[in-house]
Amino acid sequence: MKEKMNLEILRHSCSHVMAQAVQELFPGTKLGIGPAIEDGFYYDFDTSAALSAGKKEAFTDEDLARIEKKMAEIIAEDEPFIREDLEKKAALSLFKKLDEPYKVELINALAGAQISVYRTGKKFVDLCRGPHIQSTGQIKAFKLLSVAGAYWHGIETNPMLQRIYGTCFESRQELDEHLKNLEEARLRDHRKLGPNLELFDIYHEEAGAGLVFYHPKGALLRMLIEDYEKKEHLKRGYQIVTTPHIMQAGLWKTSGHYDYYKENMYTLNIDKQEYVLKPMNCPGHILIYKSKTRSYKDLPVRLFELGTVYRHEKAGVLHGLLRVRGFTQDDAHIFCLPEQLKAEIKAVIDFVFDTMKTFGFNDVSIELSTRPQKSIGSDEDWERATQALEESLKEKGLAYDINEGDGAFYGPKIDIKIKDALKRKWQCATIQCDFALPKRFNLAYIDNAGKEQQPIMLHRVLLGSVERFVGTLIEHYNADLPLWLAPLQALVIPIKDTVMDYAQKIVQALKAEGVRVEIDSHNETLDKKIRNAEMNKVPYCLVIGEREEKSGSVSVRQKGKGNIGALNIDEFIKKIKEEVEKKAV
RNA sequence: GCUGGAGUAGCUCAGUCGGCAGAGCACGUCCUUGGUAAGGACGGGGUCACGAGUUCAAUUCUCGUCUCCAGCUCCA
Numbered sequence: 110m111k112e113k114m115n116l117e118i119l120r121h122s123c124s125h126v127m128a129q130a131v132q133e134l135f136p137g138t139k140l141g142i143g144p145a146i147e148d149g150f151y152y153d154f155d156t157s158a159a160l161s162a163g164k165k166e167a168f169t170d171e172d173l174a175r176i177e178k179k180m181a182e183i184i185a186e187d188e189p190f191i192r193e194d195l196e197k198k199a200a201l202s203l204f205k206k207l208d209e210p211y212k213v214e215l216i217n218a219l220a221g222a223q224i225s226v227y228r229t230g231k232k233f234v235d236l237c238r239g240p241h242i243q244s245t246g247q248i249k250a251f252k253l254l255s256v257a258g259a260y261w262h263g264i265e266t267n268p269m270l271q272r273i274y275g276t277c278f279e280s281r282q283e284l285d286e287h288l289k290n291l292e293e294a295r296l297r298d299h300r301k302l303g304p305n306l307e308l309f310d311i312y313h314e315e316a317g318a319g320l321v322f323y324h325p326k327g328a329l330l331r332m333l334i335e336d337y338e339k340k341e342h343l344k345r346g347y348q349i350v351t352t353p354h355i356m357q358a359g360l361w362k363t364s365g366h367y368d369y370y371k372e373n374m375y376t377l378n379i380d381k382q383e384y385v386l387k388p389m390n391c392p393g394h395i396l397i398y399k400s401k402t403r404s405y406k407d408l409p410v411r412l413f414e415l416g417t418v419y420r421h422e423k424a425g426v427l428h429g430l431l432r433v434r435g436f437t438q439d440d441a442h443i444f445c446l447p448e449q450l451k452a453e454i455k456a457v458i459d460f461v462f463d464t465m466k467t468f469g470f471n472d473v474s475i476e477l478s479t480r481p482q483k484s485i486g487s488d489e490d491w492e493r494a495t496q497a498l499e500e501s502l503k504e505k506g507l508a509y510d511i512n513e514g515d516g517a518f519y520g521p522k523i524d525i526k527i528k529d530a531l532k533r534k535w536q537c538a539t540i541q542c543d544f545a546l547p548k549r550f551n552l553a554y555i556d557n558a559g560k561e562q563q564p565i566m567l568h569r570v571l572l573g574s575v576e577r578f579v580g581t582l583i584e585h586y587n588a589d590l591p592l593w594l595a596p597l598q599a600l601v602i603p604i605k606d607t608v609m610d611y612a613q614k615i616v617q618a619l620k621a622e623g624v625r626v627e628i629d630s631h632n633e634t635l636d637k638k639i640r641n642a643e644m645n646k647v648p649y650c651l652v653i654g655e656r657e658e659k660s661g662s663v664s665v666r667q668k669g670k671g672n673i674g675a676l677n678i679d680e681f682i683k684k685i686k687e688e689v690e691k692k693a694v
Numbered sequence: 695g696c697u698g699g700a701g702u703a704g705c706u707c708a709g710u711c712g713g714c715a716g717a718g719c720a721c722g723u724c725c726u727u728g729g730u731a732a733g734g735a736c737g738g739g740g741u742c743a744c745g746a747g748u749u750c751a752a753u754u755c756u757c758g759u760c761u762c763c764a765g766c767u768c769c770a
Binding site for chain 1: 695696697698699705726727728729730731732733743744760761762763764765766767768769770
């Protein structure tokens, strides 16, 4: 904990040094804010007034190099950080004199009568609550990483400032390690690996941005994920349904989505009727629930659909498979009695954990998001819903963070994020508790007194979007998928043409046992074929030559491990089946 | 949507200070028939993202559009 604090102080101090360097190099640049963040720090600058210094608009890579150099000079000077406490009025006049409008705005918003500022060097002074390191010489290892626009206070209508990101560590070695990690993450990028390994593609120009095409191998991977999910859902008392891709606009007006998300919906007008390409599966499931009178004895009703939805996300937010415009949710809606609510929530939580574990994710983080500004439903319902979620988490003994005001417009939610091999967080499961839609759609069941009552609705996904989950899997495993998910499990490599018949027999024997196998019959050397297989991340190569044909065996090569010796075909089938059975655990 | 950067062969990238467009990999044909990470030769492949403008001439300069990248904002 103390170390984390120290690192934060170090990084924040480093951001001051960067700001000092920027103002020395580009006089007239106005300061925004410069906090430490998870992996480093940033500082926001308004360069519009620095034109006189020859600074046109945004910082360039060359500028970053210059700034780094200037920072190194400031660090070499070992200038002390000096704290000064001022009356609010004095602070205001100081920053007015320095012509720092953003700082003046910040001071005006501060509550206390005392304001602290920090000085470094002869001229640089910054509004700051501190604390800081003692002097700039304590910064041992830093690097500026990138520059990007950022709205002042993060509000879209505010002016856009130039944000410089950097990072800083206590030692050169740690910094190098971090930079290496960034490079590793770059190499595993699913946007690169996916098309390279022929899993999927996004034909931005021809078909449209954010629309995914699964190639045969990717479609197979997706099918394996979906098949697993269908089986598990049936096991756990869900019923599988399918609903249409377009439905009339009225349904979304009733649900409230039309009012909140109209600009993100794909609509079409046919026969003077407005249709919406479904952005959610809930209304469809609600119609199925409403299709007959439900008794309290029928509840809970759990409807599951691998539902493909379309949302017109803003152009700038699209990102590989992680943020797309058409995607498939592993979506279910649970209609239950009030007294069933917590048990259902807890069962979903268990389901999420089991699923994550199966796919090889053991590290999760949980957030509880509460009522947002824009929302529907009564205070009382929000209270009950939030309480049910929170109590479920507590009763399961799970740690969670509260995300104030981040819930859906119709109810609070639990988000479960997974951490991958590089410790990065990925959004997957969410569980939302909803009293509002049952009311709007007049959902009902008959209680044991013969009276109509309103069920409670849970919205939940486990993986979230299949697309995003495929992206997550690729990056988590660096595309070295566990055998049960590998689209191609084994590649048969005949050494020369004369053993082709035997090789084909091996392929047929494996196919008959459900092994996903191909043969590499290219006219290439063994070395070349093995190299290709390794690069395509094929788990097993079966090398077939005269020796194998004579003894009725296959020479097995495991990816990353090399030649593991000869097995007869039954032994290999047994081995591969056992490994598939284990899944990721 | 906003700020900045970018778009040349299926992929990775050179190149043209405005004058017939290049390499490696991949692909095809042939030679080679091999023992665990690149055998050899030859060959096909491009409206230089798209649309306007300037020019004798535009892949190159200007403007617009589309898309991607880094962020911001957003994510039912």
